[in-house]
C-alpha cells in the first residue's frame with residue numbers, strides 16, 4: 001500500500017574533500033540541476049540508459065529551455081553499459097560535439113550508468129565536471145556518491161576506473177516510483193551494508209517495518225536513503241582514494257564481485273552484495289571475530305527484505321580466482337573487511353584457505 005507523503009523540501013548533505021559538493025535528496029528536484037552544473041557550463045552530454053529515454057529527453061529539454069546546448073548519449077541498460085566499447089562511443093560523441101573543459105557530463109540512470117558517465121567525465125580531456133542524477137535506490141545511496149567511477153573488463157568487475165568526484169548529486173525520490181521491486185531490494189542491500197558498518201539505526205528501521213522499508217513513497221525509505229548517504233558522505237569525505245577508511249564501504253564486496261563475474265552479470269549487484277555480506281559474516285564468525293547473534297542478524301535482515309542469502313553456484317575455484325583480483329588484495333594476500341561487532345569494521349588478512357572454503361560451504365548448504 002502506498003503511504004501518502006508530504007513534500008518537506010530537499011535534504012542537503014555536504015561531501016567534504018578537495019572538491020566538496022552536495023547531495024540533494026527530495027522530490028521534484030530537476031529544477032536544481034542547472035545550479036549544480038555551475039555558471040560556466042554551456043554544453044552538456046546527458047548519458048542515459050535505453051530504458052530511461054524519456055527521462056533523458058526531459059532532462060535535455062529542460063536544460064535547452066535554460067539556454068544550454070544539451071546532447072543525449074543513449075547507452076545499453078544495466079551492466080552492459082560498463083564496457084570500454086560504450087565508453088569509446090561516449091568519447092566519440094564528445095569529440096564530434098567539440099566538448100571543452102568548461103562543458104559537463106550528466107549521468108541519468110542506475111549505478112551502471114553513473115559509473116560509466118563518471119568514468120567518461122574523468123577521462124575526457126583528463127577530467128570535466130559531472131553531475132549525477134541517480135534513478136535507482138542503489139545509485140542514490142551508493143554509486144552516484146563518492147566519485148568511484150569505472151567499467152568492467154573480461155577479467156573482472158570495475159577493474160578500470162578512476163576517482164573523480166561529481167560536482168553534485170540529485171537524488172529525486174520520485175524516480176523510485178517506476179523502479180521494479182527487485183531493483184529496490186538490490187539498493188536496500190547497500191543500505192543494510194551501511195547499517196552493519198556504521199549506522200545500526202538502519203537495521204532497526206528495517207527490522208521494525210519491512211513493508212515501509214520497501215515502499216518507495218514511505219518516509220521510512222526516505223530516512224534510510226538519508227542515513228545511507230550520510231554514512232557514505234562521511235567516509236568518502238575523509239578518504240576519497242581508499243587509502244584505509246573507505247575500504248569499509250567494500251564490506252561484502254570481495255565475494256559479491258566474484259559472484260557477479262562468475263554469473264556473467266546475470267545477478268544484480270545488490271543481490272550479489274547480499275550473499276557477499278552473509279559470506280563475510282560467516283567468515284568473521286569462523287575467525288572468532290563476530291558473535292553468532294551478529295552473524296545471524298545479517299541473514300535475517302537480508303532475508304526479510306527478500307534478498308538472497310545463499311549461493312549454490314558450485315563454482316568455488318572460479319570464485320576464489322576472481323576474489324584474487326579484488327582491489328583490497330595485496331600481492332597474494334586476500335584481505336576482507338569484517339566486523340568485530342555491529343558498527344565495528346575491521347580487516348581480516350590472509351585467512352586460511354580452508355576457512356574461506358568452509359564459509360562458502362556454509363552459505364551454499366543453507
Ligand SMILES: NC(=O)c1ccc[n+]([C@@H]2O[C@H](COP(=O)([O-])OP(=O)(O)OC[C@H]3O[C@@H](n4cnc5c(N)ncnc54)[C@H](O)[C@@H]3O)[C@@H](O)[C@H]2O)c1
Nearest residue numbers: 049051077078110111112135136138143148175178179269
Ligand atoms: N561507484 C560506486 O561507488 C558504486 C557503488 C555501488 C554500486 N556501483 C555499481 O552500480 C551498478 C549497479 O547499479 P544499479 O543497481 O542501479 O543497477 P543498474 O544501473 O543496472 O540499473 C538497474 C536497472 O534499472 C533500470 N532503471 C534505472 N532507473 C530506473 C527507474 N527509475 N525506473 C525503472 N527502471 C530503472 C536500468 O535501466 C537497469 O535496467 C553496478 O555496476 C555496481 O558495480 C557503483
Ligand SMILES: O=C(O)C(=O)C[C@@H](O)[C@H](O)[C@H](O)COP(=O)(O)O
Nearest residue numbers: 142146148157158246249250253327
Ligand atoms: O564507494 C566505495 O568505496 C565502495 O566500495 C562502494 C561499493 O558499494 C561499490 O560497489 C564500489 O563500486 C565497489 O568498488 P570496487 O573498488 O570494489 O570496485
Ligand SMILES: [Zn+2]
Nearest residue numbers: 190253269273
Ligand atoms: Zn556495491
